[in-house]
Structure formats: C-alpha cells, structure tokens
Amino acid sequence: MHAFQADPAFDAGSVVVCDWPLCQVRLQDDVRFPWLILIPRRAGLRELEDLTPADRALLMDETIRAGEVVRMLGEAARRPVEKLNVAALGNVTAQLHVHVVGRRRDDGLWPDPVWGRGGARPYGAQALQTAVSRVRLSRAG
Template sequence: MVRIDPAFLATSEALGELPLCHARLQADARFPWIVLIPRVEGARELEDLDPGQRQALMEEVLAAGAAVRRTGDALGRQVTKLNVGQLGNVTPQLHIHVVGRRADDAAWPGPVWGAGVAEPYEPEALATAMRAARQALGIAEPA
C-alpha cells in the first residue's frame, strides 16, 4: 500500500481508486480539479513509471479530464479548457493535476497555483462535485 502524502489529505477529498491511481477532488470550489496519484512506491517523476504504467496514467488523465468536465457541468460552470500539470516542487510524490478552466475563472489566463486563496466547497456543492466525478470515473459511491 502506497502512503499518500499528508499534504494531499489536507487539501483534497478522496474520490477513490482507478487501476493505477488514487483519485482526489481538490478542495477548491473555484475550479473543477482532480489530482491523480499513482500507487507506485517511491515514484517522484514520470520516468519512475514503467512503460505500461505510463500508458495507464495517460488513460487515467484522459478519464480525469472527462470527469472534470462533468463536474463543471454539474456545478453549472462548463469547462472550456483543461490544464494538465505534473509539478511536484512542493509535494514530491508523483501526482498529476487535471484542472478545468474557463475564461471567467479566478486565475484566468494564468496558472491556478498561487492565484488567490482556495475557497472551500459548500457541503451540497461538494456532494454534487464528488458524485459527478465518481460517476464519470466509474468509481462507486462509498457505502
């Protein structure tokens, strides 16, 4: 079992497990945003994945993009551009951000990192976002 860096636990909500990655909804209501964390011990860079894992990751990034779009739709904020990033400067555990953007969002046209302060989801909006993301990713709702 790969340990998830505590920084992710403090800033996101668990969506569930995909074949390679643990998926999380970033806890910032300004943007539909999913973080994928490959369950590969010690992985810090894409080069730490074997070719099959890299291929699986790309498929999961595409699925997360569709889930981000569905989340934006469910929240009444259609996503018009997807940003995908793998930084790891602050949290070195390998992870991929898939962020839904639109021309009227809080950071447009710049990057979301360092743009203002994260806004927490209202409980009903969080439930809507989680449900939409899980449905799009094919992750069952927790019991």
C-alpha cells in the same frame, strides 16, 4: 517493499474520491475550479520516468479520463470548461501526481496558472459530497 501511501500534504486541500486501476483520484477542495488530482498508487514515485512503460500508458489513459470527468463537473456546475490544464509539478509535494484542472476565461485567475495561488474557496459540505458522488458515478472513460 513499501506500500503506497499518499503524502499527507494532499489532505490539506483535497479529498479522496476513489481508486482507478493505477491512481488514487482526489478532488481538490476549491469550488472555483473542477479539479482532480491523480496519484499513481505505487510507492516511492517522484517523476514520470519512475513509472514502468505500462504504467505510463495507464497514467495517460487515466489523465484523459480525468479530463472528461472534470468537463462533466464543469457542466454540472453550469460553468463549462473551456480549457484543461494538466500538470505534474511536484515542487511543493514531490510525490508523483497529476493535476487536471478545468479553466474558463471568467474564472478569476485566467490566463494565469492556478498552482500556488492562494484564495481557495472550499466546497460546502453538501456541495463537496455532491461533487464526490458525481466523480464516483461518472461513466467517463
């Protein structure tokens, strides 16, 4: 049995924040959107159907929790989230993961999806550390 390891492709655009009971939680390094990525810490997962029923339920709970945290990040940035986009695409990185993205009508890409759209604006070092700390300290969920 292989141990969980996040696909190295995640390192290019996101940072590890913490582990929740099922998922590794990552912050997408794009200041335009409050955006978390949840990666279930189970080896070899590609599809939702690969999860056990108990893990599917836990992933749903953690996805809801991530939405609450994303909303909190939007509030902290004085850009309240109007709509959550939640998706498990996997077209670029096949490892099962769920994106939870906070959207606003004035976010520059609205109403189009954010996936596959270049132009990410990385957080500065201090802003990134602040956002990571907020997620780690969040009482959401």
